[in-house]
Amino acid sequence: MSIEYLGLDSINGPLVVLEGVQDAAYDEIVEFSVQRTEQKLGRIIEVYEDKAIIQVFEDTTNMSLENTHTKLTGHSMELPLAPEMLGRTFDGIGRPIDGLGELNYISKRDINGDPLNPVRREFPRNFIQTGLSAIDALTTLIRGQKLPIFSGNGLPHDKLAAQIVRQANLGKENNEDFGIVFAAMGVKHDVADFFRRTFEESGVIDHVTMFLNLADDPVVERLITPKVALTAAEFLAYDLGKHILVILTDMTSYCEALREVSSSKQEIPSRKGYPGYLYSDLASMYERAGIVDGKPGSVTQIPILTMPNDDITHPIPDLTGYITEGQIVLDRTLAGKSVYPPINILPSLSRLMKGGIGEKYTREDHQAVADQLFASYSKVNDARSLASVIGEDELSDTDKRYLSFGEKMENTFIGQEIDENRTIIETLDLAWDMLHILPREELNRIDTKLLDKYFDEDR
Amino acid sequence: MKQLGTIYGINGPIVYVKGRTLFQMSEKVFVGKEKLIGEVISLDNDRTTIQVYEETSGMKPGEPVYSTGSPVSVMLGPGILNNIFDGIERPLKKIAEISGEYIHRGADVKLLDTEKKWPVHVMVEVGQEVIGGTIIAEVPETKTILHKSMIPPNIEGRVVEVVEDGEYNITEPIVKVKQLDESIVEIKLAQEWPIRNPRPTRSRFESSIPLVTGQRVVDSLFPIAKGGTAAIPGGFGTGKTMMQHQIAKYSDADIIIYIGCGERGNEMTEVLEDFSELIDPKSGNSLMERTSLIANTSNMPVAAREASIYTGTTLAEYYRDMGYDVAIMADSTSRWAEALRELSGRLEEMPAEEGFPAYLASRIATFYERAGLMQNFNDTEGSVSIIGAVSPQGGDFSEPVTQNTKRFVRCFWGLDKALAHERHYPAVNWLDSYSEYVGDLAAWYRDNVSPDFVDNRRQIVEILHQESSLMDVVKLIGSDVLPDDQKLTIEIGRVIRLGFLQQNAFHPEDTSVPLLKQEKMMEIILYLRKRCKSLISHGMPMSLLKREDIFTKIIAIKYDVPNDKLEMFDQYKKDIDKFYTKIMDKNA
Numbered sequence A: 001m002s003i004e005y006l007g008l009d010s011i012n013g014p015l016v017v018l019e020g021v022q023d024a025a026y027d028e029i030v031e032f033s034v035q036r037t038e039q040k041l042g043r044i045i046e047v048y049e050d051k052a053i054i055q056v057f058e059d060t061t062n063m064s065l066e067n068t069h070t071k072l073t074g075h076s077m078e079l080p081l082a083p084e085m086l087g088r089t090f091d092g093i094g095r096p097i098d099g100l101g102e103l104n105y106i107s108k109r110d111i112n113g114d115p116l117n118p119v120r121r122e123f124p125r126n127f128i129q130t131g132l133s134a135i136d137a138l139t140t141l142i143r144g145q146k147l148p149i150f151s152g153n154g155l156p157h158d159k160l161a162a163q164i165v166r167q168a169n170l171g172k173e174n175n176e177d178f179g180i181v182f183a184a185m186g187v188k189h190d191v192a193d194f195f196r197r198t199f200e201e202s203g204v205i206d207h208v209t210m211f212l213n214l215a216d217d218p219v220v221e222r223l224i225t226p227k228v229a230l231t232a233a234e235f236l237a238y239d240l241g242k243h244i245l246v247i248l249t250d251m252t253s254y255c256e257a258l259r260e261v262s263s264s265k266q267e268i269p270s271r272k273g274y275p276g277y278l279y280s281d282l283a284s285m286y287e288r289a290g291i292v293d294g295k296p297g298s299v300t301q302i303p304i305l306t307m308p309n310d311d312i313t314h315p316i317p318d319l320t321g322y323i324t325e326g327q328i329v330l331d332r333t334l335a336g337k338s339v340y341p342p343i344n345i346l347p348s349l350s351r352l353m354k355g356g357i358g359e360k361y362t363r364e365d366h367q368a369v370a371d372q373l374f375a376s377y378s379k380v381n382d383a384r385s386l387a388s389v390i391g392e393d394e395l396s397d398t399d400k401r402y403l404s405f406g407e408k409m410e411n412t413f414i415g416q417e418i419d420e421n422r423t424i425i426e427t428l429d430l431a432w433d434m435l436h437i438l439p440r441e442e443l444n445r446i447d448t449k450l451l452d453k454y455f456d457e458d459r
Numbered sequence B: 001m002k003q004l005g006t007i008y009g010i011n012g013p014i015v016y017v018k019g020r021t022l023f024q025m026s027e028k029v030f031v032g033k034e035k036l037i038g039e040v041i042s043l044d045n046d047r048t049t050i051q052v053y054e055e056t057s058g059m060k061p062g063e064p065v066y067s068t069g070s071p072v073s074v075m076l077g078p079g080i081l082n083n084i085f086d087g088i089e090r091p092l093k094k095i096a097e098i099s100g101e102y103i104h105r106g107a108d109v110k111l112l113d114t115e116k117k118w119p120v121h122v123m124v125e126v127g128q129e130v131i132g133g134t135i136i137a138e139v140p141e142t143k144t145i146l147h148k149s150m151i152p153p154n155i156e157g158r159v160v161e162v163v164e165d166g167e168y169n170i171t172e173p174i175v176k177v178k179q180l181d182e183s184i185v186e187i188k189l190a191q192e193w194p195i196r197n198p199r200p201t202r203s204r205f206e207s208s209i210p211l212v213t214g215q216r217v218v219d220s221l222f223p224i225a226k227g228g229t230a231a232i233p234g235g236f237g238t239g240k241t242m243m244q245h246q247i248a249k250y251s252d253a254d255i256i257i258y259i260g261c262g263e264r265g266n267e268m269t270e271v272l273e274d275f276s277e278l279i280d281p282k283s284g285n286s287l288m289e290r291t292s293l294i295a296n297t298s299n300m301p302v303a304a305r306e307a308s309i310y311t312g313t314t315l316a317e318y319y320r321d322m323g324y325d326v327a328i329m330a331d332s333t334s335r336w337a338e339a340l341r342e343l344s345g346r347l348e349e350m351p352a353e354e355g356f357p358a359y360l361a362s363r364i365a366t367f368y369e370r371a372g373l374m375q376n377f378n379d380t381e382g383s384v385s386i387i388g389a390v391s392p393q394g395g396d397f398s399e400p401v402t403q404n405t406k407r408f409v410r411c412f413w414g415l416d417k418a419l420a421h422e423r424h425y426p427a428v429n430w431l432d433s434y435s436e437y438v439g440d441l442a443a444w445y446r447d448n449v450s451p452d453f454v455d456n457r458r459q460i461v462e463i464l465h466q467e468s469s470l471m472d473v474v475k476l477i478g479s480d481v482l483p484d485d486q487k488l489t490i491e492i493g494r495v496i497r498l499g500f501l502q503q504n505a506f507h508p509e510d511t512s513v514p515l516l517k518q519e520k521m522m523e524i525i526l527y528l529r530k531r532c533k534s535l536i537s538h539g540m541p542m543s544l545l546k547r548e549d550i551f552t553k554i555i556a557i558k559y560d561v562p563n564d565k566l567e568m569f570d571q572y573k574k575d576i577d578k579f580y581t582k583i584m585d586k587n588a
């Protein structure tokens, strides 16, 4: 293991080639020492006989064909693990940076993880109340779910994620052990600070592990950060039995780093220059959410991504949506109307919602009310565009009612204060208030029994 | 197992062996010290290329590669049903017993349980001539399915020895056959078959029987035949998986092979949990008793994803050979195509469209060609129907996988984002979707459901098309200016969309609906239209008609009329008549 090779055979962007190596393994981690002063890490991404192609996690500036010593480590990328990781801050590849010293590591694990066996998963069914009506009523968050926020530059996704962290019943009420793993990929310092302040102010900072690869940190290192974070999350969840909420932000920066490495390898791109394996690569992280049958903990993921050009068909949101269990989509038009949180409910979805709502978990009318709100809100846009053509006054009475339903929905149901924490019952009652704006015969998603119970004709 | 080479290079799931080797094309090989399973995918003078079905991390040049002499195959025998396998038929429950909640590579497991003793009833006698396909024994594989062990294809001869009825495992010989060349072969309950070769049949014929799914938009509007092919393209969240689950649960196939190809782990867990609890109305047993799952979830190795489609299809063909109607759900064929693309990219092949290899179309064609209604060599008839989900990039149907799939399937159930957004499920777009089986199945519907079925269906489709063109106008000028007969078309279109096409998978009554109820629903909607037309021709304005609650009532039939109380439709007809007379009397 301890052989050191002096010099490199080529350097090209984040990739270097080393010839004449012995015993190099695919996916092995190597250590570089540049000028005997600067240490860097890399990973073998292709190997041919005695030639290794290595992806360097840090910047390759300063590296020359002569000044670099390379050492094989004999293993793939591993993260050392300790229970006291909660409350600590690490860099993007898992080294402590909070000045609180080394940890008492009790184990270490390959950061790539192994796939969970579907026969050992437990299907997630526990409702997490976030206190946000648009989410609780329409895109319900379930413990063990992976539910991303699709956002755009300048939209309040950080505020929203912070509000979820503050308000969600992660286990605080039930005295269940919980924790938050926060991974930043290429975000600005102020964003990381904002999250840290939020965790401090809501008194959970001792339960938070942060992994920070900030905007000025090496780009390729970003490829490691979410994997390190998820390895820590799995350890905390399945070894220590905690309910872990993982926030990954910004997945777009992660994907861009992946594209950069791919293009320097001269791989054949699929769409927009992204490699054909972007789907599998993202899946290998998102699929690490879940619950293991017979174990107490869980891993819930809220990845955040900014859609380039607000385009939901861009490969990053597109492939994410194909893997995650729904998505919460933020919308610039709503934000422009000062609606906070500006959640566009129509493209938003929670695929696990059906198992975690209803009489047993929330209230009997939940699914029907949600279906009705989606259906009715989708008609608001038709009414609005018709109004813009023929004028509001010319609209039929029903269409006029749809207009005011839409206003109310956006301003008082989706929209709420940044510290407003509604119970699910309050949310559902509020929904019925709005539905009373519409004539009863328009409510065709709700069956007669529920309408008789909750819809008061005389109101 | 013989070492035929050493590893020269490793690039993800692709491993190279240097030089001219003795490996065969498509041969199954064991790669490296950990003996990971792989397949030879190309042979050149100077190197052999292998795709490895497991994670290659940690593998080094210089490690051995062993030959097996046979192509990548699956084991066919009792134990396939009520079970879940990975992409190359390794049993996931057994893997969990060995390695816990995570799937570690290199797990050494038998594909089918070799210990379990099955009750065997022998079906052949000494002296009997047998050919490939002859049923030699019956085994109650699950509560629902009687397994029929067959002479493997390519074997022909006379039975020289049989065992007594009794309990046997899949490795024990059941009969011995003297072949034409005098050699004796032992036939067991299980046989191997290479996944990339279709199992032979005597002949293929056109199907005139529908695969009844209980889903109205399928059965009534765009039906699929037993032995037919269908594609479900749709962006994320439009309902592809739900639709496949619904068909797997409620269709009248004998056996379901569900291939989770590059999709979510939780969805496989859900199928396992749900199907074990749900009762199959036909047999009274749990649905898992007729189901086998193949799971290569999106985080499992990509080479095995490419294989999973063939593994599933081979299992399906095996049960077809016994005379069963088998339906394959493949979710999603796009992930399979992307696995092809990824492997092709690593091989630095010349890409065609969007990075996909030029052979994409021919691979898709070969897959769907394995569907069909067949006459088997043992004179039974069996079918394989294939229903493949397609996940177009960006939800755009013009991309290569959707387009090439469209060329080779005969049903196209296009899912629509806008419909999904307003939670109109199943979000099958009734304007873009089609079934080429409508004509082939017409006689069956006439004889088995109602003489009027085909005509009612046609009228429903026509109204929907008219409604759609009218809605384009309404969007511009509002509905007030339309003449009353057009307003009626819009109203009836609405009744069809909400009351008939929308079907709630979570509602106990609505989740699956028998054909006769589907027919009666179409009839009653058309009857309502007829009476309204008559009112309008008597000068009654649509606004007056709409004030009555009859439309709402008809829409609610799906919930209010239980599937076994179809006599209630008579009352609805009377209600329509009452509505008619009321309007006439009041306003005449």
Ligand SMILES: Nc1ncnc2c1ncn2[C@@H]1O[C@H](COP(=O)(O)OP(=O)(O)O)[C@@H](O)[C@H]1O
Pocket (backbone or CB within 6 Å): A350, A351, A352, A354, B234, B235, B236, B237, B238, B239, B240, B241, B242, B243, B425, B426, B427, B503, B504, B505, B506
């Ligand atoms: N027939 C249906 N009835 C009720 N809800 C449905 C139906 N089809 C789809 N859905 C809803 O849509 C969501 C997404 O469906 P899914 O099949 O997972 O989409 P896809 O596989 O196309 O991404 C489901 O979680 C469910 O909430």
Ligand SMILES: [Mg+2]
Pocket (backbone or CB within 6 Å): B240, B241, B242, B263, B331
């Ligand atoms: Mg799906």
